[in-house]
Amino acid sequence: MTSQFRPALVLLLALTLLCGGVYPLLVTGAGKLVFPAQAAGSLIEEGGKLRGSSLIGQPFSSPRYFWGRPSATAPMPYNAAGSSGSNQGPLNPALVEAVKGRIEALHAADPANQAPVPVDLVTASASGLDPEISPAAILYQLGRVARARGVAPASLQELVGRHTRQPLLGMFGEARVNVLALNLALDRYFPVR
16 A cells, blocks of 8 residues: 555655646746736836736726726726626626616717717626727717817827727737727827816
């Protein structure tokens, strides 16, 4: 019996050390070496001040900023520790009411805008943390932001164009805009007086 116990214990310790120590250290070190910004959390700093991560959405509610996709995390929006979807199906009355409320809030913020509301402005993503929205969702909000900042919509459209990321190789994924990066650029180029 002892002859079987000792090799099993040695193998357990060796695999624990290899899989629980050596491998994670190698992968982490390689990640930091090859992708230093991503390994550090893809943080966005401006003027020596941490503004957020390009991977996690931020709550914006002022009319002078573009608003991101709604968050389904609790107890606060865009809570990375509580990442999850709402798990509400399209026929769930709670989801239907939430979407109606979000549409009403968008109409109240910009009553003159009669365009159809893009779906990503009223529904949360699977993670509840999406930092990016579609160019259509940005364009829907363009008039409100331009009026709040006192700038021409064409000027904002140019800025949006510079912050729009196209699909990978022109075919993988969708065009998208990082809301935090765009809002930081708004403050740089069109500060509110």
